[in-house]
Amino acid sequence: MKVLFLCHYYPPEGNAPATRVGALARRWVEAGHEVTVITCAPNVPDGVVYPGYANRLLPQTSVVDGVKVVRVWSLLAPNKGTGRRIANYVSYMVTATLKVLTMGRPDVLIATSPQFFCGWAGVLSKWWFRLSRPWTRKPKFILEIRDIWPESIGAVGALGNPLVMKLLEWMELRMYAAANHVVTVGNGYKLRLLERGVPEEKMSIVMNGVDRDLLEASTPDPAPVRKEWGLKDKFVCAYIGTIGMASGLDVYLRAAKRLKEMGEDDVVLLAVGDGAVREDLQQAAAEQGLDNVVFTGRRPKEEMPQLLAATDVCFVHLRKTPLFETVMPSKIFEALGMRRPILIGVDGEARNLVEASGGGVSMEPEDEVQMVERILELKRDPERRAAMGEAGREYVLKNFDRDQLARDYLEVLKS
Numbered sequence: 001m002k003v004l005f006l007c008h009y010y011p012p013e014g015n016a017p018a019t020r021v022g023a024l025a026r027r028w029v030e031a032g033h034e035v036t037v038i039t040c041a042p043n044v045p046d047g048v049v050y051p052g053y054a055n056r057l058l059p060q061t062s063v064v065d066g067v068k069v070v071r072v073w074s075l076l077a078p079n080k081g082t083g084r085r086i087a088n089y090v091s092y093m094v095t096a097t098l099k100v101l102t103m104g105r106p107d108v109l110i111a112t113s114p115q116f117f118c119g120w121a122g123v124l125s126k127w128w129f130r131l132s133r134p135w136t137r138k139p140k141f142i143l144e145i146r147d148i149w150p151e152s153i154g155a156v157g158a159l160g161n162p163l164v165m166k167l168l169e170w171m172e173l174r175m176y177a178a179a180n181h182v183v184t185v186g187n188g189y190k191l192r193l194l195e196r197g198v199p200e201e202k203m204s205i206v207m208n209g210v211d212r213d214l215l216e217a218s219t220p221d222p223a224p225v226r227k228e229w230g231l232k233d234k235f236v237c238a239y240i241g242t243i244g245m246a247s248g249l250d251v252y253l254r255a256a257k258r259l260k261e262m263g264e265d266d267v268v269l270l271a272v273g274d275g276a277v278r279e280d281l282q283q284a285a286a287e288q289g290l291d292n293v294v295f296t297g298r299r300p301k302e303e304m305p306q307l308l309a310a311t312d313v314c315f316v317h318l319r320k321t322p323l324f325e326t327v328m329p330s331k332i333f334e335a336l337g338m339r340r341p342i343l344i345g346v347d348g349e350a351r352n353l354v355e356a357s358g359g360g361v362s363m364e365p366e367d368e369v370q371m372v373e374r375i376l377e378l379k380r381d382p383e384r385r386a387a388m389g390e391a392g393r394e395y396v397l398k399n400f401d402r403d404q405l406a407r408d409y410l411e412v413l414k415s
Contacts, residue, residue: 001033001413004106004139006125008092008118010039010069012050014301015242016330017112017146020185020208022067027406029066036068036106038096038121045242045274045298047078047088059099072099086117093117093124100125101132105139108413112144113175119143120171123178142413143179148192148323173197183412188326188349206409208330209400210337215393218338222310225303229294231310234268235379237343238311240304241331243275248319251345253281254368255375256290267292267375269315272307274298308338312385313378316354317345320365325349336360336396339389343374359392 005025009018025035041055049055053071060071072095077084096118109129111122126141149172173196176182182203184190190203226232243249252269259267271278274297285293299307308314314335318324325348332350335342342360344351345367354360361378363370378385 001108002104002106003028003033003035003108003110003413004100004103004125005035005037006096006100006109006111006118006121007037007039008074008089008115009044010037010042011064012301013042013044014304015044016208017114019301019330020146021112023211023402024406024409025067026065027403028410031406031410033410034068035066036070036103038070038072038099040074040092041071041076043076045078047076049076059095070099072096089115089117093121096121097124097128101128105129105133105136107139108142109139110142110144110413112146114147114149116149116168116172116175119145119175123175126178140413141178141180142183143175143181144183144185145189145193146185148189148326181412181415183409186326186328186349188328192323192326204412206405206412207328207400208333209402209405210333210396212397212401212403215337215397218305220305220309222306225306225310229270229296229310231268231270231294234266235313235375236268236270236311237313237315237375238270238272238307239315239317240272240307240311240335241316241329243271243273243278243281245276246318246324247275247277248317248345248366249277249281250284251317251366251368251371252293252315253285253288253290255371256285256293257288258368258372259292259375260290262372264372264376265292267379269293270311271295272299304334305338308335308340311335311340313375314340314342314360315345315371316342316350318365320347324365328353333396333400336392339393341378341385341388341392343371343378345371354392357392357395359388359395361388 005021007017007021009015011018011022025037028035041053042050055073055076057073062069075087075091077088109122109125111119113119130138176198182198183206185207190205256269282295316329316332328350336357336359342354344354344360345363345365351362361374363374
């Protein structure tokens with residue numbers, strides 16, 4: 001089977017879509033299928049191309065782990081500023097679609113959203129195959145939804161123009177209608193799509209997961225990370241991921257202030273990653289003298305096992321808004337797989353999963369009082385933390401093994 005996958009992000013980028021698509025593509029190749037990915041030059045979150053890569057007008061092709069990776073030009077933009085980011089997304093839609101015009105017909109065409117305009121690159125590509133080669137069998141178009149866009153950007157106030165929102169919502173519905181099948185990463189998304197008129201029989205759920213082989217082979221040493229960031233003899237609560245508007249990480253600063261007032265000087269709140277609000281939060285922490293908040297900036301994906309090993313509790317958080325009750329942050333699976341207990345401040349399906357796993361505790365989103373209470377409860381009970389770690393790891397290995405999830409996805413492609 002020939003699979004063409006459109007994804008704005010791909011390894012060595014380490015965000016959730018890049019990790020997911022890279023893991024799926026590699027496993028499908030191992031299963032004997034031919035997979036091509038059209039993506040950009042790696043540049044997130046700073047909008048700066050990684051060393052060893054280039055953002056060229058002419059597409060660049062390489063083979064990585066058996067996957068044919070085609071990198072097209074895009075207008076680079078840092079992960080901040082709505083206008084420039086949308087220009088970045090639209091430029092990828094155009095160049096990815098133009099590249100598709102030069103390619104042979106796949107058996108399956110997949111486009112993953114967000115970003116939203118990547119989904120539309122899939123729609124345009126489907127139309128091209130239908131119009132240009134009416135005598136041939138059309139590729140099956142799979143639309144993968146990992147976030148409800150544009151509703152999600154409206155929920156964080158990133159786009160206030162109602163006319164633009166109306167246009168994007170119309171485009172969203174057209175995108176769903178154009179797909180032969182829709183794959184989501186959680187039941188919450190499926191319910192949201194049902195509300196938007198997508199038939200249930202047109203949808204499947206293939207969640208994110210963990211790499212069993214990597215977990216079982218991994219014995220990372222936390223000492224270098226703790227030494228580098230001044231964490232020796234500290235109790236570390238770490239947020240690892242995009243520090244954007246949706247993360248609501250200003251609760252970190254309020255919790256840090258409260259911890260200092262309580263004299264809990266051995267508790268450190270670690271923020272690993274970058275995003276639209278990282279610089280603002282880091283500056284605010286410095287101005288308030290919150291030396292118990294440590295920002296590392298973006299770290300290489302390869303360093304994540306060591307960072308997780310250096311963590312006593314993983315913090316997963318999103319702003320309190322009904323839309324985010326459907327969200328399933330991929331960092332949950334990585335933390336549970338590494339035996340890290342989770343403190344989750346996300347309502348809905350994500351909280352339900354963490355509680356069902358036995359691998360963590362919950363708090364109300366944006367509530368620094370509860371956050372501090374939960375951190376101190378876990379700090380004072382190492383046996384409970386260890387039990388949570390074992391329970392969480394067992395749960396994700398049983399239910400969210402990437403090998404099995406890739407096989408499940410293949411069945412959707414073949415059906």
